[in-house]
Amino acid sequence: MAQEKDIQLAGDLRTVVTRLIKVLRKHSQTADKLSLTERSTIALLDQHQELLPNELAAMEKITTQSMSQILSNLQQRGLINRRISETDKRKAIITLSETGRQMLYQVRNERNAWLNDAIEATCTAQEQEMLRQVIGPLTKIVNFD
Structure with missing residues (x-):
């Protein structure tokens, strides 16, 4: 039973991360180029x-x-x-090039601004703190090989 629950967690996490990436891609006009x-x-x-x-x-x-x-x-x-x-x-x-660096940073800034606005508009202070705490475990997952 625990294994089924773990698989469900993995599936849910994959789905929400994939959807977040898709949404972030839409919120940078610079990146579309x-x-x-x-x-x-x-x-x-x-x-x-x-x-x-x-x-x-x-x-x-x-x-x-x-x-x-x-x-x-x-x-x-x-x-x-x-x-x-x-x-x-x-x-x-x-x-x-400097032009490339500026473009990269502009894309990041556009996406960060949208994500910050979304977090502030939809998450309570407690939920925002939960997001801060989950960054560490998510980073470990990303670095797993």
Whole structure:
């Protein structure tokens, strides 16, 4: 019986997190200009500062050919920079441009603002405190491999 309850918790959590992600995606006009993988690639570059195309492809779990197309599109939009490695001229090092960084932060700010408004409008002070307390366990779940 406990196992069935645990499976129900997992299903409920998956459903609500998936729905929250979908709602958040709708609340950024800036994000609509890029695909999910393009946005994720920009976020990885912000996090890691600089990466090789094959590293980005591995992190995104896509082929290097697909990543090459994504990087080409991002470069055409001025969102990333490419430079040749000084130690290995065959390798291109990818970094986030200032324009790319500004776009990423604008998307985050738009979504954070909407989510903050939604929390304030729908949750009591006690429920808001519960949300603060659940961040730790949710982070552990996200980091589980």
